[in-house]
Amino acid sequence: MQIELINLKRQYSDIKDEINEAIENVLENGQYILGPEEKALEKEIAEYLGVKYAIGVANGTDALVLTLKALNIGPGDEVITTPFTFFATAEAISHVGAVPVFADVDPDTYNINPDLIEEKITERTKAVIPVHIFGQPCDMDGIIEIAKKHNLYVIEDACQAMGAEYKGQKVGTFGDAACFSFFPTKNLGGYGDGGMVVTNNSNIAEKVDMLRKHGSQKKYYNEVIGYNSRLDELQAAILRVKLRYLDKWNNMRISAANKYDSLLSDLSDIIKTPYKIKEAKHIYHLYCIQCENREIIMQKLKERGIATGIYYPVPLHLQKAHTNLGYKQGDLPVAEDLCKKIFAIPMFPEISDDEINYISDTLHKIVKGA
Numbered sequence: 001m002q003i004e005l006i007n008l009k010r011q012y013s014d015i016k017d018e019i020n021e022a023i024e025n026v027l028e029n030g031q032y033i034l035g036p037e038e039k040a041l042e043k044e045i046a047e048y049l050g051v052k053y054a055i056g057v058a059n060g061t062d063a064l065v066l067t068l069k070a071l072n073i074g075p076g077d078e079v080i081t082t083p084f085t086f087f088a089t090a091e092a093i094s095h096v097g098a099v100p101v102f103a104d105v106d107p108d109t110y111n112i113n114p115d116l117i118e119e120k121i122t123e124r125t126k127a128v129i130p131v132h133i134f135g136q137p138c139d140m141d142g143i144i145e146i147a148k149k150h151n152l153y154v155i156e157d158a159c160q161a162m163g164a165e166y167k168g169q170k171v172g173t174f175g176d177a178a179c180f181s182f183f184p185t186k187n188l189g190g191y192g193d194g195g196m197v198v199t200n201n202s203n204i205a206e207k208v209d210m211l212r213k214h215g216s217q218k219k220y221y222n223e224v225i226g227y228n229s230r231l232d233e234l235q236a237a238i239l240r241v242k243l244r245y246l247d248k249w250n251n252m253r254i255s256a257a258n259k260y261d262s263l264l265s266d267l268s269d270i271i272k273t274p275y276k277i278k279e280a281k282h283i284y285h286l287y288c289i290q291c292e293n294r295e296i297i298m299q300k301l302k303e304r305g306i307a308t309g310i311y312y313p314v315p316l317h318l319q320k321a322h323t324n325l326g327y328k329q330g331d332l333p334v335a336e337d338l339c340k341k342i343f344a345i346p347m348f349p350e351i352s353d354d355e356i357n358y359i360s361d362t363l364h365k366i367v368k369g370a
């Protein structure tokens with residue numbers, strides 16, 4: 001059996017007619033950037049999440065950059081985030097001229113540990129960017145409490161967590177703003193790049209809207225230096241079709257994760273399966289397990305046709321690009337340890353029971369030395 005880490009073709013083949021029709025409509029309609037599909041998607045996502053404003057942008061990284069810009073965060077400012085995330089989270093902070101400051105993660109949830117945020121706060125700190133990593137919601141109560149106490153903005157990086165919930169409320173609705181990515185492998189993914197900023201704050205919404213269009217509200221009248229960062233009509237039309245299936249697909253991920261959990265539970269001394277906080281709807285953007293000697297296990301899985309991937313091999317404070325920030329090995333021990341042990345096994349909504357059984361059987365055989 002050959003099993004990809006993420007198989008996107010199965011989903012396309014399930015909804016092929018609807019997708020092709022949506023694409024054809026856009027092509028026939030002749031409006032390709034910021035047109036009716038984009039407007040409709042913004043409205044539908046705002047309704048889905050329960051927020052007032054949604055602004056489509058070119059990708060999730062730009063969503064973060066434009067949000068930081070809209071909040072006037074820049075040179076001289078610091079923004080606290082997690083070292084255990086995709087590089088883009090910190091890259092966006094650097095791009096606006098601010099300094100990313102890393103607070104270590106919780107060893108179970110892999111999300112930023114609220115207890116470690118406070119000691120990182122200085123008079124320069126302007127915001128916190130919690131990341132709902134792998135689809136698991138952060139401890140938003142803890143984060144919001146600290147942010148309120150110190151008058152900091154909260155920008156949720158929800159790029160991996162569209163549809164996840166914390167205490168019955170969708171992530172992306174807790175902070176001052178939240179950022180989403182529609183990269184093809186994300187839970188709600190297009191067939192190209194895309195992103196979105198959501199907020200209940202009309203001021204942030206207006207600024208992000210202006211920034212994505214070269215800093216102009218009225219065409220050819222530029223009020224500030226902006227960006228070219230728009231969501232195109234083809235992606236918007238595709239995403240509108242896919243949004244209708246998102247809850248179903250997230251639930252399919254959850255049931256696949258539950259199957260893995262129970263099949264792997266007897267190996268709990270050796271393989272640590274994902275922890276799920278009680279108050280949460282974790283939507284398993286990835287299903288990551290931890291074990292010693294991961295390289296050997298990954299190699300043996302590969303020999304038996306099972307793809308794996310390491311998310312993430314290097315914590316952000318130790319990335320070469322961050323040498324200037326002055327961190328060293330040992331500064332954020334939880335994230336560092338995690339990066340040595342964690343890897344993802346196949347997870348996507350359409351993964352079959354047979355495939356999950358085969359992966360579990362194979363892991364059992366490998367662990368038992370067979």
Ligand SMILES: *Cc1c(COP(=O)(O)O)cnc(C)c1O
Pocket residue numbers: 059060061062085086088089131157159160180181182183193194195
């Ligand atoms: C994917 C991702 C991003 C960036 O999104 P792009 O659309 O690829 O620019 C940012 N943060 C996290 C946590 C992500 O997973």
